[in-house]
Amino acid sequence: MEIVREQDVVPFRNRVREFSTRIGMSLVNQTKLITAASELVRNMLKYASGGKVILEIISHNAKTGVRLTFKDEGPGIADIALAMRDGFSTGRSLGLGLPGAKRLVNEFDLKSNPGEGTTVTVIHWKHGR
Amino acid sequence: MERIPILKMGPFLLVTIQIDLYDRLALTLENDLINMVSQTGARGVLIDISAVSIVDSFMGRILGNIASMSRIMDAETVVVGMQPAVAITLVELGLTLQGVHTALNVEKGMELLNTKLIGNLEQDEEEEEDQNDRND
Numbered sequence: 001m002e003i004v005r006e007q008d009v010v011p012f013r014n015r016v017r018e019f020s021t022r023i024g025m026s027l028v029n030q031t032k033l034i035t036a037a038s039e040l041v042r043n044m045l046k047y048a049s050g051g052k053v054i055l056e057i058i059s060h061n062a063k064t065g066v067r068l069t070f071k072d073e074g075p076g077i078a079d080i081a082l083a084m085r086d087g088f089s090t091g092r093s094l095g096l097g098l099p100g101a102k103r104l105v106n107e108f109d110l111k112s113n114p115g116e117g118t119t120v121t122v123i124h125w126k127h128g129r
Numbered sequence: 130m131e132r133i134p135i136l137k138m139g140p141f142l143l144v145t146i147q148i149d150l151y152d153r154l155a156l157t158l159e160n161d162l163i164n165m166v167s168q169t170g171a172r173g174v175l176i177d178i179s180a181v182s183i184v185d186s187f188m189g190r191i192l193g194n195i196a197s198m199s200r201i202m203d204a205e206t207v208v209v210g211m212q213p214a215v216a217i218t219l220v221e222l223g224l225t226l227q228g229v230h231t232a233l234n235v236e237k238g239m240e241l242l243n244t245k246l247i248g249n250l251e252q253d254e255e256e257e258e259d260q261n262d263r264n265d
């Protein structure tokens with residue numbers, strides 16, 4: 001799913017809700033996943049002027065979950081450890097997006113190279129673990 | 130342009146957010162509310178978010194801004210009806226709604242604002258008395 005403008009955020013969140021509902025994820029877990037997704041998609045818009053998200057339902061060791069891959073071709077993140085810190089922001093906002101998203105989902109992976117863009121992959125299992 | 134209606138109820142302003150806000154609408158609401166507090170001299174702002182299913186750090190920041198701007202103009206902000214799933218998620222996200230009071234529903238929120246209003250009036254009176262004592 002392409003994310004290029006602010007108006008894409010709400011429809012995208014609705015897609016994530018559809019996927020989580022389809023596997024029978026509880027409301028609290030859905031809310032955690034969608035909130036994390038909302039943070040990551042906002043970052044993509046704000047710092048990389050948009051990108052793409054792949055939504056998938058995955059199964060692993062008898063567990064079912066939703067995997068979201070956020071891929072942009074923006075400036076990338078030079079110091080990932082710093083960007084992951086609570087309260088760190090280059091955008092004069094709260095700096096909770098990356099660390100908060102990591103806390104909200106079961107699996108979180110961030111890959112970024114300056115000049116090449118950023119890819120964040122998150123997985124949230126049906127039962128939240 | 131689409132807008133969220135703001136209702137005036139006595140000394141308070143009431144906003145019911147019926148949908149998941151997109152950013153521009155949320156920013157417009159922030160502006161409208163702050164303008165209206167300053168124009169009407171309202172003493173409280175009540176925001177009903179019972180229909181809101183997602184509050185991320187952007188939305189949280191807007192609620193915080195409304196509260197801190199209103200406070201400067203002597204109005205308290207109460208957010209009512211936050212869904213339990215949203216409340217749980219906010220804690221993990223690490224977001225504390227600074228300066229924002231919360232209440233279960235609109236009725237309880239009104240009660241809270243009324244108590245604060247009375248409290249503030251008494252405080253104002255005391256300050257006035259102090260002032261008078263000093264003038265004597």
Ligand SMILES: Nc1ncnc2c1ncn2[C@@H]1O[C@H](COP(=O)(O)OP(=O)(O)O)[C@@H](O)[C@H]1O
Pocket residue numbers: 039043044047048072074075076077083084088089090091092093094095096097098099118
């Ligand atoms: N997709 C991205 N591309 C480039 N930089 C990013 C991206 N996502 C996050 N960042 C950087 O990481 C910082 C922290 O992000 P975040 O935790 O979401 O906080 P905030 O968005 O409030 O700044 C941002 O300020 C920005 O510098």
Ligand SMILES: [Mg+2]
Pocket residue numbers: 039042043095096097098
């Ligand atoms: Mg962010």
